[in-house]
Amino acid sequence: MKILVLISNVPDTTTKIRFVDNNKAFDTSGVQWIINPWDELALTRAVELKEAGGVETITVANVGESITEPTLRKALAVGADDAIRIDTTPKDAFYVASQLAQIAKDFDVIMVGIEASDYNGSAVGGMLAELLNFNSVSAVSGMNIENGQLSLTREIDGGQQKISVKTPVVTIVQKGIAIDPRIPAMRGIMMARKKPLTVLPAVEAGEKTSYVNFELPPPKAACKMVDEDNVKELVRLLQEEAKAF
C-alpha cells in the first residue's frame, strides 16, 4: 500500500495575525511556518502504520514556493520516504487540488487534514477525490490496515462509525487519527537531508475564487467582572442583560 500525505505549510498557531497591502494580503514577516496540525497527525498515523508493516512507502506533497521546503524536510524527518513540491503560489483550493491531481493518482491512500489552520477551507481533499474519481471519507479519526484492507473510524454526529472502503481513497482526517504528533528525532533529521525532494512545475488550472480583502474582528468590550461571592448577580446579568436564558 502506498500512502500520500498532503502537507499544508501554515503559520504557527500562536502567530499574531496581521495584514499588509491595504488588508489584501497576510503579513508573513517574522512568521514561523509549521506543518498544518491535522496534516501532522495524518503523517504520524501513516508512519505508525508503516512501522506496523502494512505500508510500502509514504510520500508527502505540498503545493507552494521554495519557502515551504523546511516544512517538507520536517515531514521527511518524521518518517516520510520522499517529498514532492509543486512549485507555484497556491491560489485557491481548486487550483491546489488540480496541481495535486497530477501526482496523486498513483497512490492507494491519500491522507489530508480536515482543514488547514490558515484559510480553514476544508476543501482540497474532497476536490482532489472528485478530480481523480476516487471515493473519499471525511472526519476520519481512526485508520487501520487489516490483511491489506483499509478499515476506518469516522466521526458522525454524536458518535462514531467503523467503516470499510475500497482503495484508492482520499481520507480526510481529524483529531484522534493519532494521539500526539511525532517529533522528529536527531537521526530522522540527519536522514531527511538525504531523502529525495522532487520539485515539479505547476500545471495550468483556473482559479474559481479570490480574496478581496481581510478584516480583523472588531475589538471586544471589556469583560464585566462579578464578585466570587455574588453568583446571583452573574445569573441576573446573564438573564436580564445578555438574555442568554
Added chain:
Amino acid sequence: MSILVYTENWDGKFKKLSFELVSYAKALANELSTTVTVLSIGKVADEELKKLGNYGASKILNVADARFDSLDNKALALAVANAAKSEGSKAVVFAHNNLGKAIAPRVSVKLKGGMVTGVTALPENVDPFVVKKKVFTGKAFANIQIHADIKILTLAQNSFELIETDNKAVIESFDAGVSDDVFSTTVNETNKVTGKVLLTDAEIVVSGGRGFKGPENWGILEELADVLGAGMACSRPVSDEGWRGHEEHVGQTGKIIAPNLYFAFGISGAIQHLGGVNSSKIIVAVNKDAEAPIFEAADYGIVGDLFKVIPQLTEEIKTIKS
C-alpha cells in the same frame, strides 16, 4: 434556476441547522430573484419535509433511498450534483458540518462551481459575488469573490437567524440517478452516545479545564449541564490527560462550536482554545488567575474558585427555573 439546499436528516428529523440553511438560502434567493429547492436524502415523513417550507423552501426533492445511509461521499455528491443540474441551480448551499464539508468540495468540482466554506453572512454583493468567512481559526475575516457562475457555499452554524415565512413547499420524489456501482462504503458498526446534549447542537455549553485538577471532580459540572440542558466540553490538556473523552475537546484542533452561551471554568484561554469557541455569542469565564487570557475574550467573568462557584451557579439556576 433556483437555489439548491442539501440538508441531511437525523433519524428522519431535521434540526435547527436545517432551518438555518433554508432561511439563508431564501434570503439569498430574494437577492437573486429566484426560489429555494431543498434536496432531502433518506427516509423523512412528509409532515417533517413540509417544515422546510415554513422557512422559505418552494420545492422539496425527496430521495427516499436507503442506499445513501452509508453516507458514501462519492454517491452523495453525485446525487446533489444531479439535483442541481435538474433544477438548473445557480447556487448550492450546505451546512458547514462533517457531512457538508465532505460533500460540498466534490459537488463544486462536478458543477465547475466556485466554493467558499464556512460563510458567516449573506453576500455583500451578488454581482460580483463576494462572501465573508472566518479565517485563521476565527482570528480574522476574509471577503472572497467567487468567479464561477455556480456558487457553492457551506454555512457556518449559528451564523444566520431563522426566518419564518408563509411559504408552502411542494414535495416531489426525485430519482438521484446514482447506480449501485458508485457506492463503495460499507458501515460495519455505529456507536452513538444517547441521552446527552450534542456539543455541536447545544445552545449552552459548559466547559472545564486544568482547573478541575483531575478526572474525579467533574460531577459538579455534569450537574450544572443537567440543570441548564447544556452540552459538556473541555480544553485540550483535559482530553490529552484522558480526564474526559476527546469528543469533548473544543479548540482549534478539536471541535469548533458557536453556542449562545459558553462557560469556561478553570480554562486559561490559550489562543488555540479561543479559536474553537470565539464564535460563541456570550462567554463567561471563571478562573482563579485574574491575569488569565480567557478574561480578554469573555463577556462576564469571576475571579474565583470554580469548586465554590459552580455549585452556587447550579443552585441559582435551579431557583430561576422553578
